[in-house]
Amino acid sequence: MRPLFAAAGGVALAIALAGCGTGGISKGAADQEHGKKLFLGKGQCAGCHTLAAAGSTGTIGPNLDDAFAQARADGYKESAIRNIVHEQIKYPGQYEVAQNNPSFLSANMPANLVRGQDAEDVAAFVAANAGVQGFAESQLISGTNGKLIFQKKCAGCHTLKDAGTTGTVGPNLDQLMPAFPIVQKQVTNGGVKMPAFKAVLTKAQIDAVAKYVAARAGK
Ligand code: HEC
Ligand code: HEC
The missing domain is CATH 1.10.760.10 (Cytochrome c-like domain)
Incomplete structure (x- = not known):
């Protein structure tokens, strides 16, 4: 197997991001509706990721329905997926990037796009939805x-x-x-x-x- 995304040793991509502070720090259970809004926010997740539940079609990063349909098929619980997404938001992989070269990513995922309760809310939204429809869809492919x-x-x-x-x-x-x-x-x-x-x-x-x-x- 060719190592496709050769780790380049911390070549972090500096993307200027609009601050996404919402002020309201919700204590207690994660707010999925708020997570969805953040997912769709400017410069956030939707521009890079496809996720049916968010209606997003980004292709810079992996299709989250496909990625987590697999995890679900492998028996991962929603809570485990939530942790995976939360960790990914904090510590995304940073790989060598190249434009117009199909063997490389065109951009890396920036760390900490959302923080604190916002990150919890986004992770809860993704975990509740990613791959659910994708997997149901694959069942439909008879x-x-x-x-x-x-x-x-x-x-x-x-x-x-x-x-x-x-x-x-x-x-x-x-x-x-x-x-x-x-x-x-x-x-x-x-x-x-x-x-x-x-x-x-x-x-x-x-x-x-x-x-x-x-x-x-x-x-
Ligand atoms: C600039 C584009 C970009 C943005 C913005 C972005 N991502 Fe990513 N994401 C990527 C890339 C590229 C990867 C694959 C490399 C990696 O695993 O770090 C990735 C990987 C992931 C993965 C792992 C999927 C897998 O198959 O393992 C998750 C989960 C994820 N992103 C969620 C998010 C969430 C949630 C947000 C918003 C807070 C977000 N991403 C914003 C580009 C992006
Ligand atoms: C979430 C993204 C993703 C999905 C979905 C996906 N692939 Fe891939 N595919 C990759 C990546 C990334 C590679 C590069 C090798 C690797 O990391 O697995 C790859 C590599 C390949 C290769 C090259 C293998 C080699 O030995 O060079 C083939 C062929 C392929 N995919 C076919 C498919 C087919 C057919 C499907 C649908 C059933 C599919 N892929 C779905 C991301 C994906």
Whole structure:
């Protein structure tokens, strides 16, 4: 496996962010509605992440529905996902970035976009929603139409002209042109950043999407 996002040793991206202080520090339970507002706020999460519950379609960072559909399929509880998101807000990975190069991220996630109770609220909102619909959707994919599976499960992260997708989290598949066994293995087991789909798609569906990618990439 190629180490895709080679850690570059703290090359933090300085993004000027509008302050998001809301004044009201809610004590006690996290406020998901407030978390959603923050998620959608200017310069916040929505610009970089796809999340159906927020109606956001950002592609700079991973699709959060896809990322956490996998975690849910693996049996992670909502409380665990909440912790993962909260930690990610505080300590996002910082990787080498490059523009117009499908092997690299185009930007890093800045640390502490939201703090304190705001961070708790955003984490609670994401944990309650991410991957719920994504996973339900995958259950609905009853057939083995490789193109449709690709558009539902892979689009957020990969560019493939034939499917009309423009994701940039993973490599551009038109450039990579992977052979069937490579796609099949990658989709089944996942990779460094890519989630595994063996609990989300059936074997026949994995074969179908792998066949589709192998046949259409670069066309
Ligand atoms: C400038 C773009 C950008 C913004 C803004 C941003 N992120 Fe990210 N996010 C990324 C990137 C790139 C990654 C992948 C690298 C990493 O894991 O650190 C990521 C990773 C994540 C992950 C881990 C997903 C996984 O598959 O492991 C979560 C959760 C997350 N972000 C949540 C958020 C939340 C919540 C916010 C808003 C407070 C936010 N992000 C704002 C770019 C962004
Ligand atoms: C959350 C983002 C994400 C999703 C969803 C995703 N991928 Fe990936 N994919 C990646 C990343 C990132 C890589 C680079 C290697 C790694 O880190 O796993 C990658 C790598 C690949 C590779 C190259 C493997 C190799 O050996 O070079 C193929 C092929 C691939 N993905 C196909 C797919 C298909 C088909 C789907 C849908 C079933 C899919 N991916 C869904 C992020 C994603």
